[in-house]
Amino acid sequence: MFTRRTFLTASLATPLLARPTLAADEVIKLRNLYDRKALSDLAKSREGKRIAVDGYMAPPLKAESAFFVLTRRPMSVCPFCETEAEWPNDILAVYTKRIVDVVPYNVKIVTSGVLELGAYRDPETGFLSMVRLVDASYD
Amino acid sequence: MKRTLISALALTAAATAHAQDLPDLQSGSDWFKAGETTIQELIAREQNTGRAKNVILMIADGNGVGTNYATRLYVGQQMGKLGEEHVLPYETSEFYSALVKTYNINAQTPDSAPTAGAMNTGVKQRFNLINLGGTAIHDDCSTVAGNELTTFAELVAAEGKSVGIVSTARLTHATPAAVYSKTANRNWEDAVPEGCTAQTDIAAQMIDAMTSGMLDIALGGGARYFVPKGTATPNGGSGHRADGADLLTAAADAGIQYASNKEEFDALEMTAPILGLWTDSHTSYEADRPATEPSLTDMTRTAIEFLSQNEDGFYLEIEAGRVDHANHAGNFARTAADGMIWTEAVALADEMTSDEDTLIIVTADHEHAIAFNGYCGRGTPIQGLCFGIAKTGEIHSDDLNLADDGQPYSVISYANGSGSILREDMNYAGVRPAVTQEEAMDVDYLQQALIPMSSETHSGEDVAVYAKGPWAHLIDGTIEQNVIFHVMNHAVNVE
Numbered sequence: 001m002f003t004r005r006t007f008l009t010a011s012l013a014t015p016l017l018a019r020p021t022l023a024a025d026e027v028i029k030l031r032n033l034y035d036r037k038a039l040s041d042l043a044k045s046r047e048g049k050r051i052a053v054d055g056y057m058a059p060p061l062k063a064e065s066a067f068f069v070l071t072r073r074p075m076s077v078c079p080f081c082e083t084e085a086e087w088p089n090d091i092l093a094v095y096t097k098r099i100v101d102v103v104p105y106n107v108k109i110v111t112s113g114v115l116e117l118g119a120y121r122d123p124e125t126g127f128l129s130m131v132r133l134v135d136a137s138y139d
Numbered sequence: 140m141k142r143t144l145i146s147a148l149a150l151t152a153a154a155t156a157h158a159q160d161l162p163d164l165q166s167g168s169d170w171f172k173a174g175e176t177t178i179q180e181l182i183a184r185e186q187n188t189g190r191a192k193n194v195i196l197m198i199a200d201g202n203g204v205g206t207n208y209a210t211r212l213y214v215g216q217q218m219g220k221l222g223e224e225h226v227l228p229y230e231t232s233e234f235y236s237a238l239v240k241t242y243n244i245n246a247q248t249p250d251s252a253p254t255a256g257a258m259n260t261g262v263k264q265r266f267n268l269i270n271l272g273g274t275a276i277h278d279d280c281s282t283v284a285g286n287e288l289t290t291f292a293e294l295v296a297a298e299g300k301s302v303g304i305v306s307t308a309r310l311t312h313a314t315p316a317a318v319y320s321k322t323a324n325r326n327w328e329d330a331v332p333e334g335c336t337a338q339t340d341i342a343a344q345m346i347d348a349m350t351s352g353m354l355d356i357a358l359g360g361g362a363r364y365f366v367p368k369g370t371a372t373p374n375g376g377s378g379h380r381a382d383g384a385d386l387l388t389a390a391a392d393a394g395i396q397y398a399s400n401k402e403e404f405d406a407l408e409m410t411a412p413i414l415g416l417w418t419d420s421h422t423s424y425e426a427d428r429p430a431t432e433p434s435l436t437d438m439t440r441t442a443i444e445f446l447s448q449n450e451d452g453f454y455l456e457i458e459a460g461r462v463d464h465a466n467h468a469g470n471f472a473r474t475a476a477d478g479m480i481w482t483e484a485v486a487l488a489d490e491m492t493s494d495e496d497t498l499i500i501v502t503a504d505h506e507h508a509i510a511f512n513g514y515c516g517r518g519t520p521i522q523g524l525c526f527g528i529a530k531t532g533e534i535h536s537d538d539l540n541l542a543d544d545g546q547p548y549s550v551i552s553y554a555n556g557s558g559s560i561l562r563e564d565m566n567y568a569g570v571r572p573a574v575t576q577e578e579a580m581d582v583d584y585l586q587q588a589l590i591p592m593s594s595e596t597h598s599g600e601d602v603a604v605y606a607k608g609p610w611a612h613l614i615d616g617t618i619e620q621n622v623i624f625h626v627m628n629h630a631v632n633v634e
Contacts, residue, residue: 005489009573037429072583073470073585074468074557076556076595102564104562104563105593106559106562106585106591107562107564
């Protein structure tokens with residue numbers, strides 16, 4: 001049970017940006033692939049390996065595609081915050097095995113795929129990614 | 140004054156006599172003593188009817204009574220308290236306070252442009268307009284001419300005061316823009332429609348205000364609107380201006396210092412006007428802010444230091460803009476972190492100025508569709524799931540309260556937003572997902588919402604206003620939002 005005492009201890013010892021160590025089969029939080037705007041040590045250590053990451057499917061850029069963008073929070077578009085759609089820094093491009101069966105942007109999913117690092121521009125959408133999951137599936 | 144004194148003495152005597160008739164467990168209780176202390180503090184209040192040399196208008200965007208309540212608990216809990224008993228820096232008896240009606244001329248639910256405009260001009264405005272009155276219509280450039288309002292900043296600058304803006308949003312965003320701009324559309328941040336000659340875009344108006352000497356310091360986000368399209372911004376992104384105007388060069392040519400990060404910010408001289416833009420769009424949420432970006436308190440300190448050099452005084456508007464954005468995202472953890480540093484900025488502004496000559500007004504522009512579930516025990520983490528009420532002691536029980544669906548629920552819910560439990564792929568039916576306390580306490584957690592909307596909305600509910608310094612006692616009762624201008628205007632002009 002989560003008690004007030006454990007909450008206080010946890011919040012004092014590890015403020016909002018704590019990065020837990022992960023077991024091999026654990027679902028990774030998307031934010032843990034990044035360290036501020038750079039890639040995290042965790043991401044570098046998992047390059048080329050199959051990992052599972054949780055997050056949200058952003059509304060697809062293109063119909064009938066084998067590509068979507070995973071975001072750490074639901075990708076809400078706020079007309080009073082932004083004058084145009086803006087991508088957050090910490091996202092994950094996902095190339096799927098099959099044509100994407102769209103999941104609403106506010107339903108949490110777990111995506112499994114092989115982690116690829118380095119710049120890649122999607123030939124169809126022009127979307128530039130620095131981190132990707134390929135050969136991916138999700139549930 | 141004499142009558143007030145006599146009444147006060149009578150009140151004290153009555154309270155004391157009454158206490159003697161009470162059982163010890165009542166009159167000796169800490170609650171009873173604290174209540175008496177509060178009464179003494181209120182009786183000891185002295186109205187400051189001097190002239191205000193300086194005015195600081197502090198606006199936490201979207202921090203209505205409900206959001207402010209949640210921030211109070213969050214800040215208290217971060218300090219190791221249960222939370223409910225915490226007192227934010229502007230909630231002491233040193234501040235006068237009132238409730239504020241925030242609606243716009245044509246909107247029950249307000250937006251941040253006309254609300255900030257009301258506080259800066261003394262008249263309510265129409266939805267999405269900034270500082271246009273009369274017959275001005277949103278998005279219609281032909282209605283600008285002749286409908287421009289004069290701002291508080293323009294009035295006091297003409298009297299020799301310095302003017303500053305600080306924001307965690309883009310400096311061209313609604314709340315800071317209301318200090319210096321007049322526009323038929325709050326979104327015309329770096330361009331106006333083709334053929335529109337009655338006004339320039341908001342960024343151009345800001346640089347005009349700086350080069351003309353009306354605006355002396357501006358700190359916040361939004362560099363891309365000052366840089367030509369196809370050109371890199373000092374922050375490493377891309378410029379956005381389609382007209383190709385290089386406003387940062389124009390500012391530099393006029394002798395305005397520029398800083399794009401904390402290091403440059405710390406190296407600024409206090410002798411020339413200052414423009415600081417840390418990001419291409421809004422600054423980072425406080426929960427995510429890198430050390431290269433000055434914080435809201437850093438900006439507050441430098442702005443007051445800079446403006447205080449003017450012997451004739453200053454007007455400074457400070458906005459915590461991202462409290463609003465995190466609420467729009469339905470993500471209270473980020474609302475709370477931005478709210479917390481906001482409260483620290485208020486405390487800092489108060490510390491750095493004198494109550495004798497500085498009127499500080501602390502308020503919000505509007506509330507959000509935020510709501511609070513019950514019945515939670517004391518000390519329940521405000522962003523987390525609702526614990527039950529323990530029968531003894533103060534702190535909550537360790538059992539989570541369950542709703543009729545057998546699932547726990549967070550203290551905070553949003554009435555609408557992207558945290559909606561209704562699913563598009565299920566014909567907008569929904570089932571509340573199971574949530575653990577650990578998940579609910581995560582910085583990325585969205586409190587559950589009902590009505591599905593990609594962005595949670597503002598609400599028309601009242602906000603509070605708190606004030607300290609000359610004529611702060613005029614902040615009282617339930618007032619229209621535009622009255623805030625009139626308090627400031629009276630305070631700086633009274634003979």
